[in-house]
Amino acid sequence: MTPDSLWHWTSLLPLLIILSSLVPGLLIFATPEGAARRRTALNLGGVLLKLCLVALMLLGVNQGLQFRFALPFLPAAPLVLQGDALSLQFVSLSSVLWLATTIYAIGYLENSPLRSRFFGYFSLCVSATVGIALAGNLITFLLFYELLTLATFPLVVHRGTPEALRAGRIYLAYTLAGGTVLLMGVALLHAMTGTSDFIPGGYVIPDAQLSTAGLKWAFFLMIAGLGVKAALFPFHVWLPRAMVAPAPVSALLHAVAVVKAGAFGIIRVVYDVFGVETSQSLGLTVPLMAMAAFTILYGSVQALRQTDIKRRLAFSTVSQVSYITLGVAMAGPVAAVGAIVHLVHQGLMKVTLFFCAGIFAETLGIHNIKEMNGLGKRMPLTMAAFTIGALGMIGVPPIAGFISKWYLGIGALDAGYPVILAVLIGSSLLNALYFLPLIYRGWFAAPAIGGWPRDQYPDTRFETHWMLLIPALLTAVLSLLAGILAGSLVSPLGWTELVVNREFGL
């Protein structure tokens, strides 16, 4: 690559997308605590700039332009940022949800201490996520993956309570161990095949010189390392604990940043490093599928056993994120559509649910499922958003979750694993069992006689702070639209089909 092209706008764009949240983040650290207006301007300015840049890149990729930024980094492994169709799927998701979450967080943390620290790390976290999405090879991916761990830790322990610190310690223990295992896997693979850019179809081609056992080990180590963040059983333990974090952090953690980074990594490793054919010929996909299927059912059963709203949602994430892994492991194009589109759909629905859970806790002090009785009358809009998210998780049409489930189901049959259909249906039933009671309580049960645990905004114009309400409604509407308009080209499904066509060379 000539220096000329390094400074061409197409190669600078990926870098700019990362900088558009990194720079405001660093500036926010330097913002005094009292300067709320300046901080908000930095936050929102960064978000809007990023959205514009992402839109530009979306247009470009749709036209067939290449976006690649490379710097020499390690021997035979440069630092590469590139915008391909798959990475854009993730970048768009994180940018849109970053907008929603930022607005939500501003409302949520109003008048609470240490906001500069919070928003600084918040922006770093998004930068790292976008870096993961745009990473063009494994080394770059690893770099941002570790950065993400470090950037999210302060957010998890933000409240500083003993409980938060404990959760933070467990979070660090798991993710750092996972990162180390991933590092070993990447190093092993690097030693065997070198590190080239992610390419559709993968670059690992087994031949006589490569040890099959070595490849299998590398795959196993990488999946185990990524599985920690993707909350695959038995590496999921940190996730339900981490829900002690403030609601916007939970929302970000569960919908975009951490668990999705893991799932996205698994997609990259299976599709763009090993390639579907190699993974299958090495016999690696079936164990992965079994692991994902088990996690799906395990997470649902555990969710059923929780009485705390956020804990229930957390176990639901354990289950739902594994849909992505499951779809990837089935190694067929239709299942791939289901998996990659679920990356977006789950994000939209889960962020809605966490926003709503945060609103319940913030406005009325509701943490337990039992306290939700009659909530629909007090806050109909929030409850409506929550209902959309929960029904979507069950897979009730026409909400987005249904589309993912449909493609995963067809994909399972296509790939010749009808037993997966039973897993999907079983998981839907379990989802119904643990989400429908919440909806029932909210809409149909009579409110508790003693009133709400703690009513924060009894006389506001809306049912709660408008900055909390708007993002929840926005994401709820998006998850509804993503389902109803799934057949159009601008929907996540439309874009996913583009991604999968490129991945599978269709």
Add this chain to the structure above:
Amino acid sequence: MTMLWPGATVGTLSKLELSWLTFTAVLWLIATLYKIRMSDDRPQALFWLFWSVSCAGNLLLIAAQDVLGFYIGFSMMSLGAYALVIHSGKPAARRAGRVYLQLAILGEMALLASLLMASHAGNGSLLLSEVQQSDIPPIAALLLLLGLGLKAGFWPLHGWLPLAHPAAPAPASAVLSGAMIKAGILGLWKIMPESAISGQSALLIMTLAMISAMYGVLAGLMQHEVKRILAYSSVSQVSYLLFLLALAWLMPEHRTLIATVLTIYTVHHGLIKGSLFIAADFFSVRSQSLVMNRANQFMLLVAALAIAGLPITSGMAAKSALKSLLEGEPLALWYTLISVGSVATSLIIIKVLLTFRARHATAAIQPTDPVKATLWWMLSLSAIALPWLWPDMREPLVSSLATDKLWAASWPIVLGGLIYWAWPARWTRALSGAEKIGLCIPSLSLKLKQAINRLATSPTDFSFSDKKLRKFERRWNRLWQGSTVNVSALLLIAVMLLTGALMYA
């Protein structure tokens, strides 16, 4: 390129769908207007929201020509109806709602699984017409029958029906029984491939349908509440629709003919059953005017007997159209069974009428709401007017006006009346177990709920104790700050490792 979900196609391709759509829309419209005139003190906004969702879903599933559209409509209708069932907020309604919802979700999942398999068998096609041509595996056919059967509510899948219909407000029961349970039948008609049901299985389903038709009557005769009796009558009547479906699978060459009969029967039963359910509210008060009361009672008599196939009503058209399919030697047995079924239907209809009369005698005297009266009369008059307005129905009616046919239509009613009159009380006691064949769905449903509640009280998760982790961390820290022995030991290990590595290299 479509704008909506993938493969979205909406339209009515056949006369069957068009008639189905029309009668469903008419029934929903009348029920909506009627409900507006009813007053209750329950929250209204939520009810109307779910009402509209349910109605939209019902219409969508009829008009949908693609798998996803059908499923979307079906789910909207099913889940929306939950709010209609529990509207009164009483414990019985909540119980009915729980059973309804559990079975509805179960049915949806069975339907989803079968649709996935069917669409896969049709090479990923999303068009219902193409799915119907495909070879679906037997398990998919079974799941389809189960999923849609749970909505149609024939025995043994009727568990929710006798609970939900009495619990819902009268217009809601009218649409539940008149329009929604028919959606299961329509789905089976539109989706189930002919190739999936062999002749043997078709005969099996026909037998099941006849058992169900009898079961509905017997269980209904044991009831005392008018809406419960009507609900069991629906279980019985929907079995005739299932019978028609099975007949179409048995004789695919007559599919077009059977389609007409199915349409006639459905439209007739939908409108008249709707009218009877609304009557449960309409007749809960008495008007001051004697003439008015007499006229209402006469209309009720005609409408109710229409279900039993009273001559020159839509019921007779439907029954004789059904019987005309069974003429000829190979199906003679079924012809007889259907005639026996007609007697049974008369029995339950007489029970309905007597229950209405007993209720009416004690009802409070109140001025009649003219709007309610008009709506109810419009619906009930369809029993007489429909055959003359609708050519498809006129034909079987006219052809059955011959004396022998009139006799064939009348004797079951007369015989039913005689049996009812001579019915010994001890038969009732002997039969009181009939309802138990309903497979104890309510108690199973309660057990499921209790099991889930128990689960939630003992949360545990796979994890290691993080206290151990902390201890480990402390020990590790101490290792570095410790005495000279620790440091020198570590240094020694490092040197050994390094030498080993060098030697190996």
